[in-house]
Amino acid sequence: MECISVFDMLKIGVGPSSSHTLGPWRAAERWIAELEEQEVFNQVKHIRAYLYGSLCLTGKGHATDIAVVMGLLGTDPETVDIDSISGSVDRIKTENKLDFGGKRVIPFSFQNDIIFKKEFLPFHANGIQFEAELINGEFITETYYSIGGGFVVKEELTHAKENKETFKTFPHPVKTGDELLQHCNAQNKSISKIVMENELSLRTTSEIDEGIARIWNTMLESIYVGCHTEGKLPGGLNVKRRAYEIHQKLKGNVPYSNPQEWLESIRDTEVKFRQIIKWVSCFALSVNEVNASLGRVVTAPTNGSAGVIPSVLMYYMVIENHDANFDDVKQFLLVASEVGSIFKKGATISAAMGGCQAEIGVSSAMAAAGLTELMGGSPEQVLIAAEIAMEHHLGLTCDPIGGLVQVPCIERNAMGAIKAINAAELALDTDPNDCKVPLDKVVNTMWETAKDMSSKYKETSEGGLAVGVFLSDC
DSSP states (O other), X not given: OOOOOHHHHSEEEESXXXXXXXXXXXXXXXXXXXXXXXXOGGGEEEEEEEEEEHHHHTTTTTTHHHHHHHHHTTOOTTTSOGGGHHHHHHHXXXXXXXXXXXXXXXXXXXXXXXXXXXXXXXXXSEEEEEEEEETTSOEEEEEEEEEETTEEEOTTOXXXXXXXXXXXXXXXXXXXXXHHHHHHHHHTOOHHHHHHHHHTTTSOHHHHHHHHHHHHHHHHHHHHHHHTOOSBOSSSXXXXXXXXXXXXXXXXXXXXXXXXXXXXXXXXXXXXXXHHHHHHHHHHHHHHHHXXXXXXXXXXXXXXXXXXXXXXXXXXXXXXXXXXXXXXXXXXXXXXHHHHHHHHHHSOXXXXXXXXXXXXXXXXXXXXXXXXXXXXXXXXXXXHHHHHHHHTTTTOOBOOGGGOSOTTHHHHXXXXXXXXXXXXXXHHTOOGGGOSSOHHHHHHHHHHHHHHXXXXXXXXXXXXXXXXXXXXXX
C-alpha cells in the first residue's frame, strides 16, 4: 500500500491538467535526474519524447507538448515564472535548440522531436516515453505513466517497496473508509487529528504548517487572479472569462490591495441565498479560468477539478464563519486529502481511467468531507458527506471540447462545489445508523463504473460534447 500524504494529493503546479501537463512535466524532470544518476547525461546528443494514448489524443489542448519541453529545460512547475513559458517555447521553435536540464544546449525540434502516437500502452492511458541518443550512437529509452493528480510512475513500480515501507511508518495506516473510522473510534479522535499524526511521521509540525500555508496561499491567489482578470481564454474556443463580471456584480465597496484584504472585504458583502450560490460559483470558475490559461493552481486532486476545494473552503471562510483562520484551513485540507487518498487507493483520480467522476466527483467528495468536519460533523458524518457527493457524480464522463480543459470542465467545478456544500448539509442531518451506502461501497462502484465506461468518454475527446460541439461552432 502506497504512502499518500496531504502534499501528494494537493500539489502546486501549472495548468491546465495534472495528468496531461503537470505529470509529463514531472516525468521529464525525473528522466533528467535518472540520466544524471546513470552518468550519461553529458553524453546525450539528441532526445525525443513520445506521447501515447490520451496524452496524444488531447495533448495539444492540454499543452502536454509545452509541459514536456518545460520539464526538459529543467524548470519546476511550482516555481517557474508563468510569464516566461511562452517565451521559452518560442525560442526553441525559432532556434531549434534546447537547454537540456538548464545545463547544456542540444539540437531539438519542437515539431519533430515531440511525437504523438494514438496507440495506448497496456499499463495506463497516459504513457510518455523519452528517448536519448548518446554520442557513441547508443539509444536509451525510459517510459513513464502520468496516472492522475500529477502522480508519475513506471510500469515496474521500482519505488513500490519503498512506498510500502513508508506506509508502515504511519501510526494510523489507512486504505479504506472503514479503516479510517476504526482509527478514529479507537483513538476517540477526529479525522483531521488522525491524518495529522500520520503526517507527523513524515515531517515536523512547522514543515506541515508551512506546506499547507503555501497550498492555501496558492489557492487564494488563483481565486483572486481569476476574479480580477477579464478577456477570453486561449485555445481557440473563444471562451469568455466569467468570474470577472460575476465578481464585479458581487463585490462590495470595501477597498483592498491583496488577496487577504480581499477575503476580509467579502465578509462585509450581502449574502442571501442567490448571492451565496453566485459567490461559490465565482470562486470555482475563477480558479479554473486561471488553470485553463496555463496559470498556477493546486491539484485538488487534479488540475481539471482544482476549483472545487478552494471555492468550498472560501465559502466557509467568508460566509459560514467570519472568524475562520489558518487552523480551519489546515483542518479542512487534512480531511479532504485523506478522503482523496481513499479514492486513489480504491479507484482512480485520473479522468483518462475513470472519466470526470474521477476528477470532479472526487474533488466534490473531498470538499464535502472537509466542510463537514469544520461544521462539527462526526467522523461518520464526514464520510457520509463524501459518499453523498460522489454518489451523485457516478458515471460523469470526461469529454472536453477541442481537448481543452474549458468546456464543460470549468462549469463542472462550480457544480461540484455546490454539490459538496449540499452533501455536507445532508450529512450533518443524517444519523450514521440510518446510512444505506457507506463510502467504501461508492468507491468500489465508482471503479466498476470506470472500468465499464467506454474509452471515448475518458479524456480522449472522441465522444460526448467533444464530438457534439465543433470548434467551428464556437
